[in-house]
Amino acid sequence: MQGIRSIPFLKNTVCILLVYIVFSFFVNLSVEAGTTYGASESVTSVALELAQFANPGAEDTNLAFEKAIAEAQARAAAAKQEKREIKIVLNLENKKIYKITKPIQVQFVDFLEINGNGATILNTSMKSTFWIKSSNHFTVRNLAVDYDPLPYTQGVVTGLDSTGQVVEIQVDAGYPSSSEFAAKIHQGFFTVMDRLTKAEKVGARHLTPIRAEAMGNGYLKVNLQWSATACGPGQIPVQLGDTVAIRSALATAVRVEDSAYTSFVDFGLYSSPGMGILEQGGVGGMVLERVNMIPGEKPRNATAERLVSTNSDGAHFIAVEKGPKVENCNFFGSMSMVGVKA
Incomplete structure (x- = not known):
């Protein structure tokens, strides 16, 4: 501090900076707390x-x-x-x-x-x-x-081809299964779910649907970018009877x-x-x-x-x-x- 006292210019600069910091703090506080830009009681x-x-x-x-x-x-x-x-x-x-x-x-x-x-x-x-x-x-x-x-659907896996890339789904009653809906399923998400917790099943992968086709009577056929049965460490394969959610990405x-x-x-x-x-x-x-x-x-x-x-x-x-x-x-x-x- 002795050095600052001996240099009047530096001392004044420090004072100005302190005033600016305090002023800025209270201005920002009033803006955030009141969520207004200078609004007064006359609003x-x-x-x-x-x-x-x-x-x-x-x-x-x-x-x-x-x-x-x-x-x-x-x-x-x-x-x-x-x-x-x-x-x-x-x-x-x-x-x-x-x-x-x-x-x-x-x-x-x-x-x-x-x-x-x-x-x-x-x-x-x-x-x-x-x-x-x-x-x-x-x-x-x-x-x-x-x-x-709804912009997504859910149901049960009823079929898998030998590659694991083509999956047949029986859609839950009341959920989308039309051709119009199927046409919107592209580059979204295909995930195995747990009905009890309503969350993704532990170890489930995020698979990418590249195409979906309505098969009638509440069934969908979904083509995946990667195999649903080829897994890495800690991952689980998609199996018959699994509950899945199929989401668009719009x-x-x-x-x-x-x-x-x-x-x-x-x-x-x-x-x-x-x-x-x-x-x-x-x-x-x-x-x-x-x-x-x-x-x-x-x-x-x-x-x-x-x-x-x-x-x-x-x-x-x-x-x-x-x-x-x-x-x-x-x-x-x-x-x-x-x-x-x-």
Whole structure:
């Protein structure tokens, strides 16, 4: 310290650095704790009802979401022009089921919340459910997402050829076995499951299906990239009578790009054609609070419980400045749970 006292310039520099560090700490703390960028007590909260934008009798609700989000964008832009701070809450009807055929897109709008009120979004395609781009502080609360038809299937091995690369499956009642479904099974995952634990069987390999064919009467024939019976140390072969899950590797259910502080609170995700949640690029800092990413209820006419939630990773974060904050969540039935890549 004697050396610093003798050099006034260095002493001043150290003081400035200390002030900057303390100031930066409290600025970052206020941003994260309040999840706002300088929002004050004068923030105006505006409620929109999705029912206002719905077409009576329309089964597909994509258009209603598009109109509602466009209204939110317009109101947010007007508030910004007038230098007012605004938060918009889009309310869904209590416990209602909303069917969609394409992603709900949220782009270039800040401080928007979708309050599900216990509703479920049922995606009838193999596409994403949410696509969030360049939007800050977007929140989804008290909402569930599921797919119908399911983006995966499950059943019992009833046949194996001599190479172990052609497998015949008797699909569980109520699970997909159509030609349309079979055409989507390519470069996904073929895994042996344990019905008791609803997890992958110990020693099971991740095999890759390259082609599937519907044989009728609930049977599928699956061609594998590698032999299901040739094993390495610690691995087990696929055998007649094994329970298997066959997953596609398609769209991510929730896709977030170049956004900051996206939140999912009291959120359920019960199936996905690919990853559950993917956040890529931008500030990041996603909040996952009381998120249940687990297999949903049995499909219609099914007797066997679901064995799979998402077809690929549960949640994946790539090239974001801040990683996720995960609290009181339940992830089960994915290929892996949470992955973070710098």
